[in-house]
Structure formats: structure tokens, C-alpha cells
Amino acid sequence: MSTEPEAPAPTPADGPSSGPTRRTFIATTSAVGGVVIAGGAIGGGFLASDEADAAPAAPASRVSLTVNGTRHTVTVDNRTSLLDLLREHLDLTGAKKGCDAGACGACTVLVDGHRQNACLTLAVRLEGAKVTTIEGLADGERLHPLQQAFIDEDAFQCGYCTPGQIVSGVGCIKEGHTHSPEEIREWMSGNICRCGCYVKIVRAVEQAAGRK
Amino acid sequence: MSPQPQAAVGAPLSRVEGRLKVTGKAPYAAEHDIKGVVHAVIVDASIGRGRITSIDTDDALAQPGVLKVIHHGNAPKLPYKDNPASNNPPDGRRLRVFQDDKVLFHGQPVAVVVATTLEAAQHGASLVKVAYDAQKPSTDLAKAKADKPTKYARGDAAAALRSAPVRIDATYQVARNHHNAMEPHATIARWSGNKLTVWDKTQWVVGTQTELSTVFGVPADSVRVISPYVGGAFGSGLRCWPHTVVAALAARVTRRPVKLVLKRRQQYFNTGFRPSYEYRLKLGSNSQGRLTAMAHEMDAETSSYETFTESVLFPGQMLYSTPNVSQAYRTVPLDVNTPIYMRGPGFATASFVIESAMDELAAKLGIDPIELRLRNEPSEDESKNLPFSTRRLRECYTTGARAFGWDQRRAKPRSRREGDWLIGMGMAAGVYDTARMPAQARILLNADGTAVVDAAASDMGPGTYTSQTQVAADALGLTMRSVTFRLGDSLFPPTPPHGGSMTMASVGSAVLDGCNQVRRQAIKLAVEDRESPLYGVEAEDVVVRGGRLHTKNNPVRGETYKSLLSRNKRSHLEAKGSYAGPAAKERHSFYAYNATFAEVAVDATLGLVRVRRMLGVYDAGRIISPKLAESQAIGGITGGIGTALLEHTVTDHRDGRIVNANLADYLVPVNADVLDIQAIYLDGEDREADPLGVKGLGEVVHVGVAPAIANAVFNATGRRVRQLPITAEALL
Numbered sequence: 016m017s018t019e020p021e022a023p024a025p026t027p028a029d030g031p032s033s034g035p036t037r038r039t040f041i042a043t044t045s046a047v048g049g050v051v052i053a054g055g056a057i058g059g060g061f062l063a064s065d066e067a068d069a070a071p072a073a074p075a076s077r078v079s080l081t082v083n084g085t086r087h088t089v090t091v092d093n094r095t096s097l098l099d100l101l102r103e104h105l106d107l108t109g110a111k112k113g114c115d116a117g118a119c120g121a122c123t124v125l126v127d128g129h130r131q132n133a134c135l136t137l138a139v140r141l142e143g144a145k146v147t148t149i150e151g152l153a154d155g156e157r158l159h160p161l162q163q164a165f166i167d168e169d170a171f172q173c174g175y176c177t178p179g180q181i182v183s184g185v186g187c188i189k190e191g192h193t194h195s196p197e198e199i200r201e202w203m204s205g206n207i208c209r210c211g212c213y214v215k216i217v218r219a220v221e222q223a224a225g226r227k
Numbered sequence: 228m229s230p231q232p233q234a235a236v237g238a239p240l241s242r243v244e245g246r247l248k249v250t251g252k253a254p255y256a257a258e259h260d261i262k263g264v265v266h267a268v269i270v271d272a273s274i275g276r277g278r279i280t281s282i283d284t285d286d287a288l289a290q291p292g293v294l295k296v297i298h299h300g301n302a303p304k305l306p307y308k309d310n311p312a313s314n315n316p317p318d319g320r321r322l323r324v325f326q327d328d329k330v331l332f333h334g335q336p337v338a339v340v341v342a343t344t345l346e347a348a349q350h351g352a353s354l355v356k357v358a359y360d361a362q363k364p365s366t367d368l369a370k371a372k373a374d375k376p377t378k379y380a381r382g383d384a385a386a387a388l389r390s391a392p393v394r395i396d397a398t399y400q401v402a403r404n405h406h407n408a409m410e411p412h413a414t415i416a417r418w419s420g421n422k423l424t425v426w427d428k429t430q431w432v433v434g435t436q437t438e439l440s441t442v443f444g445v446p447a448d449s450v451r452v453i454s455p456y457v458g459g460a461f462g463s464g465l466r467c468w469p470h471t472v473v474a475a476l477a478a479r480v481t482r483r484p485v486k487l488v489l490k491r492r493q494q495y496f497n498t499g500f501r502p503s504y505e506y507r508l509k510l511g512s513n514s515q516g517r518l519t520a521m522a523h524e525m526d527a528e529t530s531s532y533e534t535f536t537e538s539v540l541f542p543g544q545m546l547y548s549t550p551n552v553s554q555a556y557r558t559v560p561l562d563v564n565t566p567i568y569m570r571g572p573g574f575a576t577a578s579f580v581i582e583s584a585m586d587e588l589a590a591k592l593g594i595d596p597i598e599l600r601l602r603n604e605p606s607e608d609e610s611k612n613l614p615f616s617t618r619r620l621r622e623c624y625t626t627g628a629r630a631f632g633w634d635q636r637r638a639k640p641r642s643r644r645e646g647d648w649l650i651g652m653g654m655a656a657g658v659y660d661t662a663r664m665p666a667q668a669r670i671l672l673n674a675d676g677t678a679v680v681d682a683a684a685s686d687m688g689p690g691t692y693t694s695q696t697q698v699a700a701d702a703l704g705l706t707m708r709s710v711t712f713r714l715g716d717s718l719f720p721p722t723p724p725h726g727g728s729m730t731m732a733s734v735g736s737a738v739l740d741g742c743n744q745v746r747r748q749a750i751k752l753a754v755e756d757r758e759s760p761l762y763g764v765e766a767e768d769v770v771v772r773g774g775r776l777h778t779k780n781n782p783v784r785g786e787t788y789k790s791l792l793s794r795n796k797r798s799h800l801e802a803k804g805s806y807a808g809p810a811a812k813e814r815h816s817f818y819a820y821n822a823t824f825a826e827v828a829v830d831a832t833l834g835l836v837r838v839r840r841m842l843g844v845y846d847a848g849r850i851i852s853p854k855l856a857e858s859q860a861i862g863g864i865t866g867g868i869g870t871a872l873l874e875h876t877v878t879d880h881r882d883g884r885i886v887n888a889n890l891a892d893y894l895v896p897v898n899a900d901v902l903d904i905q906a907i908y909l910d911g912e913d914r915e916a917d918p919l920g921v922k923g924l925g926e927v928v929h930v931g932v933a934p935a936i937a938n939a940v941f942n943a944t945g946r947r948v949r950q951l952p953i954t955a956e957a958l959l
Contacts, residue, residue, distance in 0.1 A: 118491075165249050174253055209459050
């Protein structure tokens with residue numbers, strides 16, 4: 016995997032001969048500030064083998080976005096969702112894949128401050144965007160008040176929907192949809208919790224919103 | 228319990244793994260960072276029954292990044308030895324992936340595409356062209372031929388029904404439900420020579436280990452299964468499903484670590500489900516509501532290749548005092564994949580039917596539903612002629628009635644209205660058997676006074692990490708912080724499946740045993756050590772608190788584990804804890820109970836049902852972790868709201884396709900559906916059940932929820948709906 020903070024982006028138009036090899040296009044990631052994100056988890060360095068390298072490259076694009084305060088310039092397969100970029104390339108597995116179809120909310124992240132289903136968002140559309148995931152909420156060791164409220168209220172069991180619930184709750188509070196339990200329930204209904212912790216999720220959001 | 232002070236057990240503690248979960252750092256199956264991993268996507272059969280005539284993989288293989296397409300035409304033959312130590316149904320032959328050209332159900336895996344990226348694998352899978360010789364599948368429970376029934380009888384139910392002055396005869400239908408845990412089933416498989424490691428979503432690492440070992444014909448100790456976090460399962464992780472074999476097979480063929488995550492749609496036919504039932508129940512009673520007969524006939528779906536059965540018969544045999552009972556339980560083989568246990572398996576289904584019928588009987592006789600149940604409360608388990616270890620169902624009724632305001636319920640249906648809304652109240656009893664199985668745990672007390680406890684258990688959400696730590700902390704006399712409980716690794720001492728509400732009783736008893744042993748070792752060391760302030764003290768007079776051993780009567784006289792071990796030059800103390808399971812011949816009948824109450828509002832013109840509030844009162848033995856137990860109950864009730872009003876896997880009988888295999892069309896409760904849920908646990912313990920005195924929680928909290936809601940709907944509207952889910956259409 017190469018890092019190329021300032022190098023010109025290889026584009027699909029470059030063609031197979033001059034364009035990126037699989038090693039570079041799969042998850043070429045660089046982070047401003049000298050931090051190289053371990054984006055090769057999908058096996059860029061592993062592909063010594065013939066059959067993969069023999070095929071032409073899949074269409075890819077280069078995009079720069081900021082995730083949890085760290086700027087990344089990545090060349091990604093055009094089909095890659097923001098969720099898969101986070102989970103498979105940037106080693107940020109906090110946002111979860113529950114349905115991959117925008118129906119469950121487990122992948123909820125903030126994009127430029129707004130709640131968004133990362134599974135329905137193509138990564139290449141995010142040029143210049145600021146993305147906040149569950150990993151970006153705590154201030155060092157100090158949890159975000161809503162993270163702490165989830166622990167205090169026991170607002171989760173298996174924990175799989177929890178990152179999406181919490182990020183969604185942060186959005187809900189920011190949007191001001193926390194005037195009553197009814198309002199919280201309505202505005203938190205895009206996030207399914209199959210363990211059935213809704214009663215406590217509402218309490219946690221209330222607590223963090225300062226209503227309790 | 229042990230003679231130790233109980234500081235952690237019974238305290239409302241937060242989850243020990245909470246911080247990991249709220250920061251997104253708890254690694255679930257697909258999130259383990261395995262170097263060089265490639266991606267696999269399964270190709271599903273698009274017919275409901277038949278055979279594959281050809282598979283064209285050229286387009287898929289031409290895709291950049293696609294490494295291999297594996298199917299029955301090129302897959303290695305696998306041994307698929309029998310695996311009795313599993314949750315595979317004993318009758319039948321399990322699905323053998325890519326071993327022949329047969330298609331047994333719609334969605335069966337017919338090929339797998341392995342590629343360097345997820346995108347390439349997904350696209351590749353869509354390009355595999357499979358041709359079939361299709362037959363019309365049989366997927367309709369109502370039209371298919373049933374197997375021979377499993378029967379139970381006591382007395383003469385038929386004769387008693389004929390002479391009964393009051394009779395109920397009704398047929399109920401329960402829809403197929405899918406677990407739909409938020410985490411999709413996923414496996415990462417890696418071979419090193421003949422050794423296989425899998426990171427898997429499972430409720431039983433030991434079961435997955437034996438399955439992979441028998442399928443691939445390698446020794447069990449060559450297979451390691453790792454599963455530290457499970458994103459919900461509710462039963463779907465009790466078997467090792469074909470996709471886990473597919474992942475391991477793909478890893479073997481490609482000689483690379485392979486990650487396979489089922490798509491949400493694929494959960495509906497690669498993993499099991501709660502089977503649909505048609506259940507006819509006849510009740511006979513005298514004019515005072517005293518039951519004289521119950522006759523149960525039930526048909527339940529299973530697959531054509533395996534006979535799945537569950538504990539649907541018990542409630543009909545032991546919940547109420549009835550001299551004459553007959554039961555016939557028929558499985559109906561269909562061209563579907565095999566069902567599996569789902570929360571409150573069998574009991575939840577039977578309780579919907581029995582508790583609805585009891586409500587019908589109460590209405591017919593004009594007796595209060597609680598009073599009717601009290602009149603039929605048995606003094607012993609009439610199916611076994613054994614006393615109940617503990618049965619506090621009467622207390623559940625009275626406590627619940629008081630707390631819920633049952634006296635506000637109007638006996639006459641459809642007599643309370645608020646604007647457009649008809650208001651009603653209903654209740655039901657719930658029961659689930661207290662299962663226990665042998666388990667082991669390893670306890671290591673370090674010289675620094677910290678301890679590590681290992682067991683191959685699982686925590687799909689109920690709080691195994693926390694509650695086992697509580698048990699260990701008290702038995703060792705350590706703070707919660709000083710104890711680390713580890714689970715989800717087949718290298719750890721074996722435990723039973725994390726299901727059937729048996730983890731606390733089984734694993735917890737093994738943990739308790741091992742910690743008691745270690746504590747006693749330390750006490751023995753101290754009282755026999757001339758250098759110890761405890762020298763010469765009777766061992767039973769020593770307790771340990773906060774890592775410090777001291778005499779019961781004089782806390783000043785003592786020393787810490789740390790000083791004791793260091794002076795004796797011991798790097799650690801250790802023990803293997805074990806629990807042998809219940810006695811072969813039990814002298815009691817063991818069940819957990821509840822009374823569940825519901826208040827609903829039904830829109831008189833639209834038929835929309837809103838559950839306004841619910842209450843569960845539980846007789847579940849000792850509660851180890853009250854804060855988490857409350858969450859369990861609230862969650863079980865929330866799931867029950869789904870079963871009652873929303874959940875229904877719909878099959879198109881023309882081709883066997885599931886038409887709502889996604890979370891937009893398979894409806895589950897969302898936040899706005901759940902208003903007010905309360906849980907009350909009766910204080911107490913069951914000394915006969917197991918060393919901890921627990922009776923299990925996770926299942927019983929779900930049982931009785933659907934009938935409580937159905938009965939409330941009847942009270943609100945006067946309409947008796949005998950099909951789950953209760954939809955608006957049924958109320959119009």
C-alpha cells in the first residue's frame with residue numbers, strides 16, 4: 016500500500032497499463048498529519064497471485080474526506096459505500112452493517128453534522144465532507160455524555176445497534192427533537208434495536224439532552 | 228451460594244463491557260482484523276425445489292478481483308460425518324453445501340464467489356448464471372401432509388370433553404418469525420495446514436467446533452472457534468449453519484482467509500426461524516371454570532430434509548391442573564430450510580394458544596381471567612407427579628394485578644373508549660423450563676490479587692460477561708474490577724449452548740464452584756501458614772472481601788491474597804470449576820414463571836393497535852444482576868410486541884420465495900411502538916434448581932407477551948383474533 020498525500024490521483028481513464036494496480040486502488044489511504052491509516056485490511060499486500068492481477072481494474076475514484084478529525088485521501092472502488100469504506104478500509108468498525116439497505120440505522124454516522132445511513136451513501140460522493148462515527152465521539156478517555164448515559168441506563172444489550180443509536184441520538188439532541196419522550200421515540204425510530212432496549216434508549220437520550 | 232458476603236451479586240451494576248460497546252470497539256464476528264482476508268458472497272437458488280442443470284461462471288470470473296467461484300461442480304467432496312453433539316435435529320440429513328445438484332428450498336446456497344474486495348464478490352455473485360430444472364415447491368403448511376404425531380395423554384380427554392358442561396374449541400395460527408438479530412450472521416475462516424480457525428457469530432463455540440470438525444473430517448482440536456461478541460441472536464446462533472461451512476470451504480479452496488457476511492435477505496433462508504403453527508385447542512370445564520380436559524393438536528412446519536421439534540408440549544401438560552389431557556404434535560415437512568429455536572421456543576407458541584383459550588373460557592363463563600387461572604392452579608406437576616421446586620405464579624398474579632391496576636379493567640369487552648381509541652386490558656401466564664447442563668470454567672487467581680475466569684460461553688446480550696463476573700467476584704472475595712471474565716473461545720473450558728436460559732445456572736454454577744475452590748485453597752494456605760495472621764483459625768471462619776482474607780468476627784485479623792501468595796512464593800492459584808448438571812432422576816419439576824399484563828388502545832375505525840403499557844412479574848429464582856435482568860425483561864416484552872402485532876415471514880407459495888426478506892417489509896418493533904414497559908422480579912431463590920438458585924430469564928420474559936396483548940385486544944374490541952400477528956386487517 017502506498018501513501019500519496021500530494022500525488023496526483025490515478026484515475027480509471029489512465030487504463031490498465033498506466034493506472035493503479037490493485038494494490039493501490041483498493042484502499043490507497045493517506046492521512047494528513049503523518050498518520051497512515053491501516054487501510055489495507057482487505058488484502059492489498061496479499062495479492063501476489065495471478066488471477067486477481069490479471070483482470071482489469073474496477074472503476075475507482077479518488078476522494079478526500081475527514082473522518083473523526085483525520086483527513087483521508089483515498090482511491091476507492093466507485094461501488095464502495097461510506098459504510099464499507101469505514102469498515103473494510105479505514106479500520107473503523109464502529110458503524111455497523113445491519114441491513115445494508117437503509118432500514119435499520121445501525122450504520123448511522125454524522126455527515127457534516129447530519130445523521131446519515133452510511134450504507135446508502137457512496138463514498139465517492141463525499142469529497143470534502145466531515146464524517147463523525149462512534150469512534151469520534153469521546154474526548155480522549157472521557158466519554159460523550161450520551162455514551163455515558165447509555166451505560167448508566169443500560170440502554171443496550173448485545174451492543175450491535177448501539178453505535179448507530181448513540182450517533183443518531185447525538186443528532187436527535189442536536190436537532191432539538193428531545194422535548195418529550197414521544198418526540199424522542201419518533202425521531203429515534205430509524206434505529207432498530209432488536210434486543211428491545213427502546214425504553215432505556217429514550218431515558219438515555221433524555222439524560223444526555225439534560226431533561227433529567 | 229457460597230458463605231461469602233454477596234457484594235456484587237444482586238447489585239444493580241452496569242455492564243462490564245459497556246465502554247467497549249458504546250465506543251464501537253467491541254469486535255463482532257466480521258470485525259476481526261485478519262491479515263490477507265478476502266471476501267465471499269453466496270449465490271442463492273432462485274427456485275424452490277429441483278436441480279441445477281448448469282452453472283456459468285465465466286462473467287463472474289472475468290470481473291476484476293474475483294478469485295474463484297465454487298459450486299457443486301468443482302467443490303471438494305466433504306466427509307460430513309454425523310455430529311450428535313450439536314443442535315442438528317437427530318432425524319434427517321443436514322444440508323451438504325455444494326455436494327450435489329439438488330435444490331431443496333428457495334435461497335439454498337448454490338455457489339460462492341470469492342474476491343479480493345467485497346464489491347467484486349457482490350458483483351461477481353450477481354453474474355453467476357445458474358440454470359435449473361425447477362419443480363413446484365410445497366411450502367404451505369395448510370396444504371402439505373404431516374408426519375406421524377408425537378403424542379401425550381393422561382386420563383381420557385375425548386370423553387371428558389364430551390361430558391364437559393362448558394367447552395372451547397378454537398384453532399389458532401402463529402406466523403413464522405425470524406430472529407433478525409441486528410448483527411448479520413458472519414464468519415471469517417482461516418486454515419493453517421489442517422488447522423482451522425473461525426471467527427463466527429455463534430451462541431455455542433463448542434457446537435460450531437464439532438460441526439466444522441465433522442463436516443471437514445478433522446479432529447475437533449484442530450478447529451478453533453472464536454466469538455467474543457455476538458450482536459444478538461435469540462436462537463439463530465444455536466446451530467452452525469451452512470454458510471459457516473461455505474466460508475471454511477472457500478478458505479480451503481482459495482488458501483486464503485475468507486470473510487463471509489450474510490446479507491440481511493440471506494438470513495431468512497441460511498439460518499433458521501420460529502416455525503409457523505396451526506394449533507387447535509379444545510378446553511372442557513365445569514361451570515365454575517375448573518378445567519376437566521384439554522386436547523391439543525398442532526401442526527408445525529419443518530424442512531423436507533430435517534425434522535425440527537421444540538418444547539411445545541410442556542405448557543399444555545403442567546401449566547394448569549387438568550385431569551384429562553391429550554396432545555398430538557405433527558411436523559409438516561416443507562420445501563423450506565430447517566427451523567431453529569427462537570426466544571421462548573415452543574413455550575411462547577403454546578402459551579399464545581393456551582392463554583388465549585383460557586381468556587376465551589373466562590369470557591364465556593364471566594369469570595375474571597386471573598380468578599380462572601387461580602382456580603386451576605396445580606399443586607404439583609401433573610405430568611410428572613413431582614412437586615414444583617418453586618412455583619410462585621399466584622404471587623405473580625397478585626403482585627401484577629396490584630401494580631398494573633387490574634381492578635380498572637372492565638369485564639365487558641368494548642366498554643372503554645377514549646375518542647377514536649378503544650381501550651382494553653389483558654393478561655397471560657408465562658412459563659419456561661429451567662434447563663441446566665454440565666459446564667466447566669477455569670479460574671486463575673494471580674499473585675497481584677486479580678483473577679481471570681475463562682469459559683467457552685457466549686454473551687449475545689443478556690450480560691454473561693457482567694453476571695459471571697459478579698458471581699466470581701463474590702466467591703473469590705474480589706472487587707468487580709479485579710476480575711476478568713473471558714468467553715467465546717473453544718480453547719476455554721466447554722459450556723452448553725448459550726440458549727434455553729441455561730447459561731447462568733450452568734456456567735454460573737461452574738464459575739461458582741471453581742472460585743470457591745480457589746478461595747478455599749487460599750484460606751487453607753493462610754490458616755496453615757505460621758507467618759499468616761490467620762494461622763490456626765478454622766477455615767470456615769475465614770471470609771474474603773476486597774481481596775483480603777480475614778476472620779468473620781474480627782475483620783482486622785487478616786491479610787491480602789497478594790501478601791499471602793507472595794510470602795508463599797506462589798505465582799498464582801488455580802482451579803477448574805465444574806457443574807455436573809441436574810440429577811439424572813429429578814425429584815422436582817423446575818420452571819420459571821411470569822404473569823404478563825398489557826393495556827392496548829385500538830383505533831375503532833382503522834384497526835391500528837397501540838400497546839400503551841405492559842408489565843411483567845417474574846418468578847425466576849435468584850436475580851444475579853438486577854439492572855441487566857430488567858433490560859432482559861423489557862427486551863423480551865418488546866420482542867413479544869413484535870410477535871403479537873408485527874412479525875410475519877411471508878412465503879410466495881408459487882416458487883417458495885420469501886417476499887419480505889428485509890427489515891423494511893418484515894416488521895419489527897421500532898422505538899415509537901414501545902411506550903411503557905415495567906418489570907418486577909419476585910425476590911427469592913430456588914435452592915433445588917442449581918447452586919446459584921437461579922431459574923433462567925431470557926426465555927420466560929418473552930413467553931406470555933403475545934397472548935396478554937391478544938387478550939387486551941379482545942377486551943378493547945370484543946374481537947377474538949386467533950392469528951399472529953394481529954394486524955389491522957383482522958380488526959376491521
